[in-house]
Amino acid sequence: METNYLPPIPLSDSNLKITAIETSIPLDLFPGLLLCRIHTDQGIIGCGESYYIPQAIEAVIHDYFTHRLLGADALAIESHWRFLYERCANIGVRGAELKALSAIDLALWDILGQVCNQPIYRLLGGPVREKIKVYNSCGNPNYGPSTTRAHGWPGMGTIGEPGPLGDSWKLFHEPAALAKELVELGYSAIKTWPFDTAAIMDGPSNISWKDIDEAIKPLQEMRDAVGYDLEILVDGHAHFHLPAGLRIAEGLREIKPLWLEDIIKMDNINTLADFRRQSRMPISVSEMLLTRPDYAEVLEKQAADFVMIDPTWVGGISETKRIGDLAQTYNIPVSMHDCTGPLTLFAGIQVGAALPNAFYQETVRAQIQTVYKDLIDEVPEIKQGHIDLPTRPGMGVALNPDLFKKGREGYRISKLK
Secondary structure, three states, rough: OOOOOOOOOOOOHOOOOEEEEEEEEEOOOOEEEEEEEEEEEOOOOOEEEEEEHHHHHHHHHHHHHHHHHHEEEOOOHHHHHHHHHHHOOOOOOHHHHHHHHHHHHHHHHHHHHHOOOOOOOHOOOOOOOOOEEEEOOOOOOOOOOOOOOOOOOOOOOOOOOOOOOOHHHHEEEEHHHOOOOOHOOOOOEEEEEEOOHHHHOOOOOOOHHHHHHHHHHHHHHHHHHHHOOOOOEEEEOOOOHHHHHHHHHHHHHHOOOOOEEEOOOOOOOOHHHHHHHHOOOOOEOOOOOOOOHHHHOOOOOOOOOOEEEEOOOOHHHHHHHHHHHHHHOOOEEEOOOOOOOHHHHHHHHHHHHHHHOEEEEEHHHHHHHOOOHHHEEOOOEOOOOEOOOOOOOOOOEEEEEEHHHOOOOOOEEEOOO
């Protein structure tokens, strides 16, 4: 008979009880997003989120996690994290289970911050910086958000249409103008994905020099327009095998990118280390890794120059902080991923504010300036390429309560009986 490593917390030991857990999938706004709220018996509500396969995440939360959480101490964050992680690890944790744990962890930290009347970063050791440096990823207003319930496939970036905030379209059609615009706004870096079309057309094993030259043209135009006032980050969306990846790296050498991210797949760390060694280029790894042991292997095998973390995929604020501290022991800087929802951005800011080795926070201005206003009560402002640290308690932002109305499609609630 199995003995649980960490038993459920008795109700008598709870100072702040979890009374209900709500989830909402905003099918008419952002159909890949899973929003979460945790209610307590003192009226404090914590907010969390995760992204991709939201229906599966919803099921994990309501059909599995609620058996542990309802009626339990809302402030026992580490106890809940370890219990849920250990139980899920027995059946394979890298999937909807870890995304569900991430959403729950964010909401519990949000509650703790509100109880303490402090932003989360102060509970993680306090700020080591006054503002967070960001870069802009080349998305567009339909890069994830959708009013037609259409969802994109991970790694298949859409070019979109010309128009305001159509950065992905500008990347391929007006790269010099885009670079100048971002520099004028104070951004110091841009993330690009110029090789997706070639990968989709030709597959992962080969890419021609002609296709490489064509893909690099926009990056060369950016360099000619603004020089080194704008760092260029190159994302390969993990489309390629090693030989094609090495050819891409060689083609990019004259561009001098800040990093190459996910040029090859993340499913073999030995090959990744070989790619870094042979390419002699700075490598960023990667929101596609989902557990601390994955990152530990990358660091031990010297497979990366930068560590990138998505707080709503790796296990929330708790695990993001631990991975950041792990990277610090190897003198490796950390950046935070966000091309998804607003709480992923805020969670990255909260942890990044407290990590000495935090480097860049990813942002997508096409999302911040459009769909975010319908999801949260205060949209972050980017000023001169930075975001100020949140001052409100907890996460520093709250989800739109209208998204959690009974009867709304995509809404579900589990309550303490």
